[in-house]
Amino acid sequence: EDQVTQSPEALRLQEGESSSLNCSYTVSGLRGLFWYRQDPGKGPEFLFTLYSAGEEKEKERLKATLTKKESFLHITAPKPEDSATYLCAVQSTSGTYKYIFGTGTRLKVLA
């Protein structure tokens, strides 16, 4: 069964303190891995798509990387406005095009 596990569940950082969020996945075949940001009471906001091991994507203070078993979302010098829940989702090559989400990492950046 396709599965996504994210860690840690919650993370508190001081402003400027860099860290990484982990997304481990088990799929029969990976069509794509997706990172989203979700603010309270809002819908997931798309950040990155990764398709193959070794791929990296970057946007402002965020950088996503992918291996054959996991993905990392690196946050460099975070600011309070980066506080949100970060969601990882995968799309498998088996069956249809649904996205399977992990439980997310709640990030709090303190000023």
Add this chain to the structure above:
Amino acid sequence: EPEVTQTPSHQVTQMGQEVILRCVPISNHLYFYWYRQILGQKVEFLVSFYNNEISEKSEIFDDQFSVERPDGSNFTLKIRSTKLEDSAMYFCASGRIGAEAFFGQGTRLTVV
């Protein structure tokens, strides 16, 4: 920038009543989805829709639920005979084949 729009943003309904949640997907997308998120829990797949028919549905998506694309722009989720446990955020999403999905801001459904 194109976006997925959902209405209403908040719906309160009596247990046993029917509700219709509405979505306008991004116009050149071919795949449409409904997901739900119970407070504090993960985003759960309900159903995907492609080429005017359901392509996959989860175990949650039983006979109580139905989806429809009544015209070229709208995509609806109908929940018949609502139960207390149907209270959740419902998200519509749309996407192209093999690419990311874009989500709406959600409808908060409260069943009382």
